[in-house]
Amino acid sequence: MNFADRLMEKIDQKQSHVCVGLDPRLNQIPENIKDKAIKNYGKTTEAVAKSFLEFNKGIIDAVAEHTAIVKPQMAFYEQYGYWGVKAFEDTVAYAKDSGLLVISDAKRNDIGSTAKAYADGYLGRPDFWEGETLVNKSDSLTVTPYLGSDGIIPFVDSCQEHDKGIFTLVKTSNPSSGDLQDLVTKADSRIYEEIAKLVVCWGEELIGERGYSSIGAVVGATYPSEARTLREIMVNNYFLVPGYGAQGGSADDVIDCFNDDGYGAVVNSSRGIIFAYQQKRYSNDYKEAAKQAVIEMKEAINNSLAKEDKLAWQ
């Protein structure tokens, strides 16, 4: 089944457009989890990995009923080397076993021949010894478009072959995203608009039964006016919308990322959900707090969609 169709099926099941970011930071993991890991594995990177995995499993159990998809960010894992990457892979596997879809947020790309290795590794099934194949469990990957089409086509091919998806950086949520993305082109458009047009082309052959392509775009919640323009260009492409909560984006800010049919975007929050237990208005139990925060976010987005007559489940 096409990735966009699978995503929409899960969104309908959970009645939620929320994506939970799994970005563990060691200094924010509850002490009891870290103490147990240090007792068993010493002060090692293996203990870091065990802490991350136990923490993530608790978050996944707490939010699974209210989210379709999770997004582990590779940077938080790979900084700890082998054990960090192992925690990433184990987290992906646990999320899949819990019935969730997964976006690997690794923002990969390179020249075409190298991009193919990334595409095989994250989305495909690389063969190694004769008859042996590795299967990556992730459903989708974030990619950077900076190298142009020949860097992206290997990912698109993998999506087609293995029913996976990609989200291409178009207008990112960070304060300096405009340094390059907002530059005006010779055609008097912005760079992010030109990338959006490319995303439309890359995704044309991968449109699923419900009208959305498996080739999506990253559009920050912190730029609602740009999102409006981008929604008009990328009518059939799903948006991954980071920047909600900790970066300042609100439910009202993300509404124009959705189409009138009430679909078209998954809105990510990482710190705002997984570390909600550190905020006074939530429980001090990290799992209970994550559950409260994800329900609050899901309802805020659904209420804002309903106000605009865009809620799919009336």
Ligand SMILES: O=c1ccn([C@@H]2O[C@H](COP(=O)(O)O)[C@@H](O)[C@H]2O)c(=O)[nH]1
């Ligand atoms: O434009 C972008 C692209 C990716 N991200 C990533 O999303 C999360 C956001 O985390 P919060 O804690 O909710 O701020 C993080 O993994 C970023 O690397 C983004 O923020 N903006």
